[in-house]
Amino acid sequence: MAHPLAVPLADGAWRLHTVRGPWLNTFVFAQGPGREVTLVDTGLPGAPKRVLAGLAAIGRRPSDVRRIVVTHAHPDHAGGAAALAAATGAPVALHGDDVSFALAGAGPRFDPSTRGGRIMARLGKGTFPPVPVAEELTDGQALDGGLHVLATAGHTPGHVALLHEPSGVLVVGDALMNVGRMRVSPRALCNDARLCRQTVRRLAEVDHSVLAFSHGPSVADGAALGAHLRTALV
Template identity: 35%
Template sequence: MKLAPHLHRLGNDIVASYLIEVPEGITLIDAGLPGHWNDLKAELAAIGRPMSDIRGLVLTHGDGDHIGFAERLRRETGVPVFIHAADAHRVRTGEKPKTAMGPARLGPTLGFFAYGIRKNALRTHHVSEVVEVADGDVLDLPGAPVIIGMPGHSPGSISVHVPVADAVFVGDALTTRHVLTGKVGAQPAPFTDEPDTALASLDRLAGVSASWVLPGHGAPWHGSPADIAAAVRAAG
């Protein structure tokens, strides 16, 4: 789905990833669930771009509902997969701390897991080869993505600022739809390793200039990063 010039979303408000399209090629942000491979192919067909135009995939962190088709893309096309060094082990192995689920409602929780099953979440493959990135890196990819370290949800959680798309991609640094309660609006994301650290990281987001803030779960936020950071703090 096209959101704005250069900017497309794969998936939906339950699980989303993103595609940045510029003349010199395509950069992907996150890889959703394995079944989103078909969504990727459909979006490429809709914009008339071949799979070979993808130059890189940047992961906001290493959790399973963000790495879905990453290994398939890397293996079948040779596209490099980028992730913060602090989450490299997680994306290769799936090892992570056990965090409390927190509040949940039966309907939204069942809907989240049912959607995962439909999109082949149980077939997620870890990524065997990655390119490690660090806070402040500007990647040599279409759109020149800028890495913003935002630890908290995981040690290597990042946001990705892409000025040409006027957007910042935040992964699970925050959410606009809680996958376990169904509550909509800016708020902290569930399954966060270090909630206090995640809230502190919002200071990094507030200084970014963009008109779109794009989470891995929930509706796109068309507004300033400073405003959504304030809203998450208020909700948290």
């Protein structure tokens, strides 16, 4: 049964709500038959308390976390990483192209070629507690527990999606969002809007059963992504 803080996606996979409702999500993946888990994304700086409560709701303790993976260095994904690393003792992993931003606690610039990006730049990139990155991820890397790294640069230089092969859950980070409707990341929020629309295409080639968004509810339809991209990216 779904818990207000934790929603099962598939065997060994859950979505944790770091705000009320599915509008900013952290994901938990079980590693094999034991209690050990990997966390994917950490929410805003104030999210760790809810993340830890979500872990408790599925019977996991902070000490069960063996790795924290951050899809990209924006405050709503990396903001809670430092606190969760301290609370769990788990190392933080991030794609190498976003490491400098995570260490500085400030996201990359927004795309100045778009009007929205220039407006966002004037509003500020958003800061967060610097992240103690222990591992630099690379495209195609296979992590313990069945997570497969898919580089999808554009939203940020080091943005990644993650396929949990045992469950078929594909975490798309912010390459795609499902707020009101499924859509590619808005141009105003991208570091390189054109590149984002190029790299997101590779996700349509990934065999999956559940499409999991950082922003919005998941979609349990392996064909939904390909159908969307065929119409959205013509």
